[in-house]
Amino acid sequence: MPEAALLQIDNAERVFGGGRTLFGRRLPAVHAVQGISLDVKKGETLGVVGESGCGKSTLARLIVGLDRPTAGSITFDGRDLVAEARSDPQKLARRVQYVFQDPVASLNPRKTIRSILEAPLRHLLGLDKAARAARLKELMEAVNLAPEFLDRYPHEFSGGQAQRIGIARALAADPELIVLDEPVSALDVSVQAQVLNILDGLKARFGLTYVFISHDLSVVESVSDRVAVMYFGRIAEIGPAKQIFAEPRHPYTHLLLSSAPTPGKRSLIPEDANTELPDPYAPPPGCAFHARCPRGTDTCLAAHPPLEPAPGQPSHLTACYHPIEGAGHA
Ligand SMILES: Nc1ncnc2c1ncn2[C@@H]1O[C@H](COP(=O)(O)OP(=O)(O)OP(=O)(O)O)[C@@H](O)[C@H]1O
Ligand SMILES: [Mg+2]
Numbered sequence: 001m002p003e004a005a006l007l008q009i010d011n012a013e014r015v016f017g018g019g020r021t022l023f024g025r026r027l028p029a030v031h032a033v034q035g036i037s038l039d040v041k042k043g044e045t046l047g048v049v050g051e052s053g054c055g056k057s058t059l060a061r062l063i064v065g066l067d068r069p070t071a072g073s074i075t076f077d078g079r080d081l082v083a084e085a086r087s088d089p090q091k092l093a094r095r096v097q098y099v100f101q102d103p104v105a106s107l108n109p110r111k112t113i114r115s116i117l118e119a120p121l122r123h124l125l126g127l128d129k130a131a132r133a134a135r136l137k138e139l140m141e142a143v144n145l146a147p148e149f150l151d152r153y154p155h156e157f158s159g160g161q162a163q164r165i166g167i168a169r170a171l172a173a174d175p176e177l178i179v180l181d182e183p184v185s186a187l188d189v190s191v192q193a194q195v196l197n198i199l200d201g202l203k204a205r206f207g208l209t210y211v212f213i214s215h216d217l218s219v220v221e222s223v224s225d226r227v228a229v230m231y232f233g234r235i236a237e238i239g240p241a242k243q244i245f246a247e248p249r250h251p252y253t254h255l256l257l258s259s260a261p262t263p264g265k266r267s268l269i270p271e272d273a274n275t276e277l278p279d280p281y282a283p284p285p286g287c288a289f290h291a292r293c294p295r296g297t298d299t300c301l302a303a304h305p306p307l308e309p310a311p312g313q314p315s316h317l318t319a320c321y322h323p324i325e326g327a328g329h330a
Contacts, residue, residue, distance in 0.1 A: 004078070005039035006209050007063065007177060012036040012072035014058050028281045032058040033233045036072070037307070040177070045203070045210040047224030047241065049217060049256075053277050055233040056213045057101070060181045063211060064098040065089060076177070094124050097170035101182040103163035107154035113165055114150040120172040139168040142205075143198055160191035164198065171202065179211045184219060196223060217256060221245050226315075229253045232277050232288035235307060239316030249310055249323040251293045287320070295322040 013036070018029030033055040040046045050056055061067040062074060065085025074081040076096060084092045100106035107116055117139055121132045140147050143164040154162060163183060170178050183199070184192040196219070202208060214220050220227055221241060228238040229250065237250040248254045278284050284291060286301040293300065299321045307317040 004041075005075075006042040006077055007040040007081075007211070008075040009036055009038050009063070010073045010075075012059075012062060012069040012074060014055075014062060014067065015070045030280045031233050031283065032280075033062070035234055035304070038228055038235065038238060040209060040211060042176075042209055043207060044225040045212050045223055047220035047227040048211060048213045048230060049215060049220045049227060050230030051215055051277065053280070054230045056215075056230060057181055058233075059230075060098065060179045060211070060213055063177075063179050064096050065092045066098070090124055093120075093175075094173045095175050096177045096179070097173060097175040099163075099166050099170045099178060099180045099183050102186060103159055103166050104154060104157070106166055107162060107169075109154050112151050112153055116154075116165065117150075117169055117172055120169065124173045135172070139172055142171060142202060143168045144194075158191070159187050160195060163187060163195055167195070167198065167202070171206070174206070175208070177209045177211070179213070181213045182215070183212070185214060185216060192219070199223070229256070232280075232283070234288070234304070235317075235319060236289065237316075237318045237320075238307070239310075239313065243310075243313060243316045247324075247326065249316070249318040249325075250289075250320050251295050251322075251324065252289050254324055255292075295320075295324075297322065 013034040014032045016030045016032055017027045019027050021027060036059060038046070048056055048059065058067070062069050065081060068082055068085070076084070076092070081092065081096075114136065117136055118132055121127045121135055127135060136150060137147060140150065145161065145164055145168070149157070149161070154165070157165065163186070167183070180199070184195050187195060199210070200223070203210060210223075212220065212223050224241040226239060227241045227244045229236045229244065229252065231252050237244060237248065237253045244253060245257065248257055278288050278291070286303055287293070287296070287305055290296040290300040305319045305321045307319045310316045310318060310323070
C-alpha cells in the first residue's frame with residue numbers, strides 16, 4: 001500500500017473572468033489551470049516546472065488556500081482544504097505556508113523584520129512575549145541570519161537575505177507543507193546555492209514537505225523527488241525526477257530539456273517565439289502543444305490527451321497521444 005498523500009489535488013480548475021458586464025456583454029475567460037490532478041507525499045519535494053503564464057502561481061495560490069478552485073477538489077491530510085481555507089484560514093496557515101516569488105516585494109517595507117516574523121507567532125501560534133523572543137532567535141538561526149538583523153527594514157537586505165527572511169516567515173508557524181514559488185529565481189547563482197542549501201537543511205531538520213515551483217530546469221532537477229511539467233494550465237508530464245530528466249516522454253518536456261545552451265548546464269526555459277504559449281483567451285482545441293509539436297497528428301486536435309502511465313512505469317504519467325518511447329533526450 002503506498003503511503004497516503006499529504007496533499008491531494010483532484011481535477012482542479014481555476015478560471016478567471018468569464019462573467020458578464022453590466023450591459024450583458026460576455027467577458028473573456030482564462031483557464032489559468034485546468035484538469036490538474038496530483039498528490040504530494042509527506043516528506044517529498046514535488047518540483048513544478050513550466051514557462052511564464054502556464055499557471056504555476058495560480059496552482060500555488062490554490063494549494064495554500066489564498067484562492068479557490070472553480071472546479072475540482074484539494075485535500076490536505078485527509079481534509080477538504082478549500083472548505084478549511086474558508087472556515088478557518090488561520091488553522092490552515094499553521095500547516096501550509098507560502099514563500100513568494102519576489103523576496104523584497106513580499107515583505108512590508110514599513111515593518112522591521114522582527115514585526116514581520118512576530119506576526120505569525122502572535123496571530124497563528126498565540127505565543128507570549130518570552131516564547132516569541134525564543135522562537136525569533138531560533139528562526140533567524142535556522143536561515144543563517146544574525147539576530148541583529150531583526151531591527152532592520154526589508155530595504156536594508158540583499159535579495160538573498162530577503163528571501164531567507166521570507167523563508168523564516170513561512171517557517172514561523174511550524175508548518176508541514178511549504179509552497180515555494182520561484183524561491184531562487186530572483187537571486188544570483190551563488191546566492192541561489194546558499195538558499196537552496198538552507199531549504200534542503202530545513203526540510204530534513206523539520207520534516208517538511210515542499211512544492212517547489214520554478215522555471216529553471218537545473219534547479220528543479222537538483223531539488224525534486226518528483227517533477228510535474230506544466231504546459232498552458234495543465235500537467236503535460238509528471239513522475240519521478242530521474243525518469244522525467246533521463247527519459248522525458250512528452251515532446252514538450254523533451255523540447256525544454258534539449259534547449260540547453262551550454263553542454264551540461266540546463267537553461268532557463270527560453271522565452272523566444274519557439275516556446276510561446278497559445279493565446280489564453282482563445283485556447284486551441286485538443287492538445288495545446290499541438291501547433292509546435294513535431295509529433296502532432298489530427299488525433300491531437302480532437303480532444304486533450306489524458307494523463308496516462310508509461311509502460312512499466314506506473315508513477316510516470318504523460319498527457320500525450322504520441323509520447324516518446326524509451327529514448328533519452330538528445
Ligand atoms: N487574477 C487573475 N485574473 C485574470 N487572469 C489571471 C489572474 N491570475 C493569473 N491569471 C492568468 O492565468 C494564467 C496563469 O498565470 P500564473 O500567474 O499562474 O502563471 P505562472 O506560471 O505563475 O507565470 P510566471 O512564471 O510568469 O510567474 C495567465 O494567463 C495569467 O494571465
Ligand atoms: Mg508565477
